[in-house]
Amino acid sequence: MITVYVSRDSAAISLGADEVAVAIAAEAARQGVAIKLIRNSSRGLFWLEPLVEVATDAGRIGYGPVQAEDVASLFAVGLGNAHPLCLGLVEELPYLKTQERLTFARAGITDPVSLDDYLAHDGYKGLKNALAMEPAAIIAAVTDSGLRGRGGAAFPAGIKWKTVLGAEGAQKYIVCNGDEGDSGTYADRMVCEGDPYLLIEGMTIAGIAVGATRGYIYLRCEYPYGERALNEAIAAAYANNWLGANIQGSGKHFDLEVRMGAGAYICGEETALLESLEGKRGMVRFKPPLPAIKGLFGCPTVINNVITLASVPVILDKGAAFYKDFGTGRSRGTLPVQLAGNIKFGGLVEKAFGVSLRDLLHTYGGGTLSGRPIRAVQVGGPLGSYIPESQFDLPLDYEAYAKLNNMVGHGGITVFDDTVDMAEQARFSMEFCATESCGKCTPCRIGSTRGMEVIDRLVAGDQPVKQEALLRDLCDTMLAGSLCALGGMAPFPVLSALNHFPDDFRPRATPA
Amino acid sequence: MSTSTFERKPPIKLAELSSLSPADIATINGVLARLKELPGALLPILHGIQDALGYVPKDAVPIVAKSLNLSRAEVHGVVSFYHWYRTEKPGEHVIHLCRAEACQAVGGRALETHVKTRLGIDFHETTADGRYTLEPAYCLGNCAVGPSLLIDMQLRGRVTSARFDRLIGVSA
Ligand SMILES: Cc1cc2nc3c(=O)[nH]c(=O)nc-3n(C[C@H](O)[C@H](O)[C@H](O)COP(=O)(O)O)c2cc1C
Ligand code: SF4
Ligand code: FES
Numbered sequence: 015m016i017t018v019y020v021s022r023d024s025a026a027i028s029l030g031a032d033e034v035a036v037a038i039a040a041e042a043a044r045q046g047v048a049i050k051l052i053r054n055s056s057r058g059l060f061w062l063e064p065l066v067e068v069a070t071d072a073g074r075i076g077y078g079p080v081q082a083e084d085v086a087s088l089f090a091v092g093l094g095n096a097h098p099l100c101l102g103l104v105e106e107l108p109y110l111k112t113q114e115r116l117t118f119a120r121a122g123i124t125d126p127v128s129l130d131d132y133l134a135h136d137g138y139k140g141l142k143n144a145l146a147m148e149p150a151a152i153i154a155a156v157t158d159s160g161l162r163g164r165g166g167a168a169f170p171a172g173i174k175w176k177t178v179l180g181a182e183g184a185q186k187y188i189v190c191n192g193d194e195g196d197s198g199t200y201a202d203r204m205v206c207e208g209d210p211y212l213l214i215e216g217m218t219i220a221g222i223a224v225g226a227t228r229g230y231i232y233l234r235c236e237y238p239y240g241e242r243a244l245n246e247a248i249a250a251a252y253a254n255n256w257l258g259a260n261i262q263g264s265g266k267h268f269d270l271e272v273r274m275g276a277g278a279y280i281c282g283e284e285t286a287l288l289e290s291l292e293g294k295r296g297m298v299r300f301k302p303p304l305p306a307i308k309g310l311f312g313c314p315t316v317i318n319n320v321i322t323l324a325s326v327p328v329i330l331d332k333g334a335a336f337y338k339d340f341g342t343g344r345s346r347g348t349l350p351v352q353l354a355g356n357i358k359f360g361g362l363v364e365k366a367f368g369v370s371l372r373d374l375l376h377t378y379g380g381g382t383l384s385g386r387p388i389r390a391v392q393v394g395g396p397l398g399s400y401i402p403e404s405q406f407d408l409p410l411d412y413e414a415y416a417k418l419n420n421m422v423g424h425g426g427i428t429v430f431d432d433t434v435d436m437a438e439q440a441r442f443s444m445e446f447c448a449t450e451s452c453g454k455c456t457p458c459r460i461g462s463t464r465g466m467e468v469i470d471r472l473v474a475g476d477q478p479v480k481q482e483a484l485l486r487d488l489c490d491t492m493l494a495g496s497l498c499a500l501g502g503m504a505p506f507p508v509l510s511a512l513n514h515f516p517d518d519f520r521p522r523a524t525p526a
Numbered sequence: 527m528s529t530s531t532f533e534r535k536p537p538i539k540l541a542e543l544s545s546l547s548p549a550d551i552a553t554i555n556g557v558l559a560r561l562k563e564l565p566g567a568l569l570p571i572l573h574g575i576q577d578a579l580g581y582v583p584k585d586a587v588p589i590v591a592k593s594l595n596l597s598r599a600e601v602h603g604v605v606s607f608y609h610w611y612r613t614e615k616p617g618e619h620v621i622h623l624c625r626a627e628a629c630q631a632v633g634g635r636a637l638e639t640h641v642k643t644r645l646g647i648d649f650h651e652t653t654a655d656g657r658y659t660l661e662p663a664y665c666l667g668n669c670a671v672g673p674s675l676l677i678d679m680q681l682r683g684r685v686t687s688a689r690f691d692r693l694i695g696v697s698a
Binding site: 025029196235237239292296352355396431 | 608668
């Protein structure tokens with residue numbers, strides 16, 4: 015019996031993994047070869063997907079990218095043998111071998127919805143430890159690990175939890191922010207689809223730590239594959255007493271449910287998300303009160319990003335010091351960086367903080383997909399600055415980025431080659447802000463539309479000096495007069511484009 | 527407990543005024559019966575209706591409002607706030623095309639132009655033959671292998687113009 019792995023990750027499926035899996039099953043049947051086909055999570059080496067792995071005594075041998083029509087030839091040489099698509103031992107690939115995978119330790123290894131697989135690969139060790147600890151000790155471990163929110167604002171997770179533990183309330187909630195609206199990011203998606211028990215475990219630990227018995231995962235509706243995997247895993251966790259009443263005989267109770275978003279970027283903002291969970295329009299709330307004091311349905315609520323919560327089990331399993339040992343300055347642990355856009359080797363790179371952008375773009379990313387020079391990279395999603403080559407030695411570190419008005423955010427890195435038109439990108443930032451504004455603040459709602467018009471006139475050469483001054487003015491108004499970071503940070507990509515790439519904003523030569 | 531014939535009546539009287547078929551109304555009532563007790567039930571209910579009917583018909587709004595004890599304006603406000611909900615019946619296939627930055631970086635804008643030209647429609651529109659509805663999306667989490675789209679909620683990556691034509695069964 016030969017064990018063969020083909021990923022069920024949606025990115026792999028988007029490139030033909032389902033067709034490959036079908037072809038493998040059919041070819042095996044036709045040739046009478048006994049195989050066990052496992053639909054695993056993805057390693058996150060997306061340029062190699064669909065990646066087919068074959069278990070051998072030496073380890074898993076990879077082939078990729080495989081298309082359905084390649085399958086017959088894989089069988090012809092014999093599964094596990096040399097073939098033009100053979101990559102050798104997958105875990106020896108430098109891209110993977112040099113990573114520090116703590117949160118993504120199981121990526122590509124396990125069957126996402128198999129609880130047995132999860133348990134056999136260190137799953138639920140963190141929760142088992144947590145069940146034997148006092149709530150305050152769990153929170154101290156999270157605080158000591160240095161873990162900061164991975165959703166964008168980088169707020170220390172332990173401090174947030176402590177506030178909720180100390181808050182009065184008969185009912186408390188754990189809410190997972192799985193809205194992952196930032197372009198260039200997919201780490202949350204990979205956890206939901208590829209390691210759903212990890213998120214369930216992290217949320218359960220959070221619930222026990224702060225005294226919350228109910229949790230919600232707010233998942234964007236653009237992630238139907240994640241929804242299915244999470245619901246399958248939640249059902250299995252209930253069936254095996256990892257959720258519900260008296261978890262594993264501990265006397266602790268935690269209920270968990272998935273709720274789907276409805277295509278509004280602003281619902282990634284924590285207070286808008288809570289409004290949405292309550293069944294309302296996603297309007298941003300004024301703070302205070304903080305969600306930790308008055309959150310979902312007015313109750314004390316921990317709201318954390320998927321990766322924040324998914325980083326908790328390893329901290330409780332291996333200890334705060336183990337986690338804190340990775341990283342630099344006040345940025346501790348690892349960050350799953352997501353290489354996106356025009357990049358040759360696009361994928362997930364989990365590294366300790368401190369790695370340089372240049373390393374990520376070249377050593378890992380291999381430069382652009384088009385083979386042309388990199389001109390700009392947008393880090394941290396649609397509200398992140400466009401970073402020019404001159405800043406590529408910047409170490410990945412929250413403070414180092416903030417110093418230059420850049421943002422680590424959720425760790426998405428979107429690469430553009432030298433054919434990019436930065437005025438067009440700046441205009442898109444304004445357009446996106448206009449489309450997604452919740453409408454509460456005038457600078458965000460109206461200013462963004464004005465911003466598009468001003469950029470149009472600027473590149474048309476209509477009084478350019480005046481238009482540029484107007485654009486900068488508008489950006490200042492948005493920066494100062496917005497309740498949340500949508501209006502308050504949309505100026506960053508615009509201004510960075512204008513400052514680093516001024517030529518793109520000059521009037522266009524009219525075609526002869 | 528027995529029900530007398532006297533008590534037997536359609537669940538919602540409004541049905542008479544609405545454009546909904548009895549089957550649609552039964553579907554909506556089924557979704558309501560299943561989900562209305564959830565805390566914050568409105569979004570799950572609207573998803574349930576759209577998943578079953580393909581859209582949230584305007585005439586569903588008063589039925590949902592009544593069942594949840596909300597005003598029609600509140601329900602309408604929610605339906606119109608969220609880009610995902612549509613109030614017109616879609617075509618046979620719904621395409622969500624990613625417009626966001628990582629897809630732009632690998633030819634997303636050119637693909638968008640091609641798709642609109644090929645289908646002869648803009649975003650939020652349905653082809654005259656009722657085959658396709660085109661919607662914009664802002665990231666599908668497939669940013670390493672774009673440009674990307676969802677067709678009937680199936681994800682496709684590295685979509686070139688030619689691949690798009692094959693997807694919709696047109697040979698260029
Ligand atoms: C416009 C806007 C969009 C946001 N989108 C997301 C998102 O998609 N996912 C996320 O985790 N946080 C997002 N955030 C940040 C959240 O408001 C909040 O800081 C986060 O959920 C807290 O969790 P963390 O501390 O674990 O990061 C967004 C913030 C703003 C202002
Ligand atoms: S900045 Fe924009 S999105 Fe944020 S609260 Fe104000 S109007 Fe809403
Ligand atoms: S930007 Fe298109 S899938 Fe993320």
